[in-house]
Amino acid sequence: MxxxxxxxxxxxxxxxxxxxxxxxxxxxxxxxxxxxxxxxxxxxxxxxxxxxxxxxxxxxxxxxxxxxxxxxxxxxxxxxxxxxxxxxxxxxxxxxxxxxxxxxxxxxxxxxxxxxxxxxxxxxxxxxxxxxxxxxxxxxxxxxxxxxxxxxxxxxxxxxxxxxxxxxxxxxxxxxxxxxxxxxxxxxxxxxxxxxxxxxxxxxxxxxxxxxxxxxxxxxxxxxxxxxxxxxxxxxxxxxxxxxxxxxxxYWRYDDFYGVGLGASGKLGAFRYDNTRNFQDYFQGRWIAEKIELTREDQMFEMVMMNLRTAAGLSLIEFERIFQTPVTSVYPEAIQNGLCQGWLHLDKEHLAATDSGMALLNTVLEEFLD
Ligand code: SF4
CATH class of the missing domain: 3.80.30.20 (tm_1862 like domain)
Known part of the structure; x- marks a missing residue:
């Protein structure tokens, strides 16, 4: 495990x-x-x-x-x-x-x-x-x-x-x-x-x-x-x-963060939470409206998704540090396809979207969901 x-x-x-x-x-x-x-x-x-x-x-x-x-x-x-x-x-x-x-x-x-x-x-x-x-x-x-x-x-x-x-x-x-x-x-x-x-x-x-x-x-x-x-x-x-x-x-590196106040969201480890948007609930101390447990697969995908929004892209070392497995082993086909299409760029340290990949990011990410 x-x-x-x-x-x-x-x-x-x-x-x-x-x-x-x-x-x-x-x-x-x-x-x-x-x-x-x-x-x-x-x-x-x-x-x-x-x-x-x-x-x-x-x-x-x-x-x-x-x-x-x-x-x-x-x-x-x-x-x-x-x-x-x-x-x-x-x-x-x-x-x-x-x-x-x-x-x-x-x-x-x-x-x-x-x-x-x-x-x-x-x-x-x-x-x-x-x-x-x-x-x-x-x-x-x-x-x-x-x-x-x-x-x-x-x-x-x-x-x-x-x-x-x-x-x-x-x-x-x-x-x-x-x-x-x-x-x-x-x-x-x-x-x-x-x-x-x-x-x-x-x-x-x-x-x-x-x-x-x-x-x-x-x-x-x-x-x-x-x-x-x-x-x-x-x-x-x-x-x-x-x-x-x-x-x-x-956020884009997929780090954890605290969120407080009405309607705020946060992420702590495998959990993402959304605070209530209702003043009455908030004033009675029922701060959190929803807490979602993310699977390991959810977290891996979200980390790729968020990091590909940035020009620097995903740190290969950071992904492997967190999940104990290289991103290239988790998504070999999506990465290969993205490289062939000219949507992704891969070097020793980062996986990043090219300019055309950024413009089509939703399409690029669909490959990671298959
Ligand atoms: S109404 Fe919405 S967009 Fe306008 S100032 Fe308030 S939060 Fe910003």
């Missing part, structure tokens, strides 16, 4: 489910901010952390949402104090923020609380589109927010961009990409719109663009960002050298 696989765990995700307003495309776990509810939530979150996460310094902490900066300044200070045992000494502490929330007082609290990376919900550089999708900032506000952050020394900034929006033209997308380049930020993440049933777009029957236009927008972004010096280090993520998201790299 094989020993249980052991994965590294140095990461904590913390979910803050409040937003100042609700965007038209969004189906995340979030509600409109309410001060009393947020106070109650932070109390529960402290309890969950206490009981479920060992008090130890993490390598990375990611505070996402929702919009963590929808909290009042006092609540944000309380949150960051609560996270001190995990953030002290961490290499990367990221918080998601919306441009309209960035003010000098907020930046002070973030810096004092150990935050050293900001993930900004820019989404578009086109004011008309920002309005259409229910965002509450203009491009000029985003530009000013970034300037304030940079002046305060918080220069490790990532921007989220969304594309394939209903009615979005190629020209608007090109202009957004050019707008992003003008911001001088070291990281950028792309999201293709999916219409979620319970979002405003879903309820009003909006449609994303056709697949060909969506693909051409993606490839344009890859080309523009690479030409500007960004490394395309994961299918949808781009960074200047040294600015790849350490936290997300833990």
């Amino acid at each position: 094989c020993a249980a696989a052991t994965f590294k765990n140095q990461s904590l995700y913390v979910h803050i489910p409040f937003c100042q307003g609700i965007c038209a495309y969004c189906d995340f776990t979030r509600v409109r901010y309410h001060a009393g509810l947020a106070d109650q939530y932070l109390t529960q979150l402290a309890g969950e952390l206490e009981q479920r996460v060992p008090r130890q310094a993490m390598e990375t902490v990611y505070i996402g949402g929702g919009t963590p900066t929808a909290l009042s300044l006092g609540q944000l200070r309380r949150l960051l104090d609560m996270l001190k045992p995990y953030t002290e000494g961490a290499l990367e502490v990221t918080i998601e923020a919306n441009p309209e929330a960035i003010k000098p007082e907020l930046i002070d609290i973030l810096l004092t609380g150990g935050v050293n990376r900001i993930s900004l919900g820019l989404q578009s550089c086109d004011d008309q589109i920002l309005k259409q999708i229910g965002r509450r900032h203009t491009f000029d506000q985003a530009r000013q927010a970034i300037r304030l952050l940079q002046q305060a020394g918080l220069t490790n900034i990532s921007c989220d961009l969304i594309y394939s929006l209903p009615g979005q033209t190629r020209e608007q997308w090109t202009a957004t990409l050019q707008g992003v380049l003008s911001l001088n930020i070291p990281h950028c993440s792309l999201y293709s719109l999916t219409i979620e049933e319970h979002s405003e777009f879903g309820r009003t029957g909006q449609q994303p663009l056709d697949e060909d236009t969506e693909a051409s927008m993606y490839f344009e972004a890859v080309q523009v960002l690479k030409q500007a010096g960004y490394q395309h280090y994961e299918i949808s993520n781009f960074a200047f050298a040294g600015y790849a998201s350490r936290h997300n790299l833990h």
